[in-house]
Amino acid sequence: MTTLQDLLAKKAALEQEIEATQKRERQDAIAKVKSLMSEYGLSVSDLSGKSAAKTGASKGAKVAAKYRNSATGETWSGRGLQPKWLKAAIAAGKKLEDFAL
Numbered sequence: 001m002t003t004l005q006d007l008l009a010k011k012a013a014l015e016q017e018i019e020a021t022q023k024r025e026r027q028d029a030i031a032k033v034k035s036l037m038s039e040y041g042l043s044v045s046d047l048s049g050k051s052a053a054k055t056g057a058s059k060g061a062k063v064a065a066k067y068r069n070s071a072t073g074e075t076w077s078g079r080g081l082q083p084k085w086l087k088a089a090i091a092a093g094k095k096l097e098d099f100a101l
Contacts, residue, residue: 067099075101 037043065075069085076083076099082090090096 066101067096068101069099 063077063079066078067076067086068074069089072085074083074085076086086096086099089099
């Protein structure tokens, strides 16, 4: 029958072995990643997943208008729901292209 002291000693030994294995596997993974990065010419910024074109644009930025109501001067960017004035005009028989800028 094993004693509590024996079990605690085994536990401590296992925890040390787990820690050593984690460090070794982490170092191996880092080495693999560095090797692949140099093989394919990648940098850390390539790993972020953001393209160069999108880094300057902020979320929620204004978009240029694509359609204008010549009677009132109201505009619509073409994104989101159509405004009421445009829906009414299309329902009255006009085409979306009639309002294009």
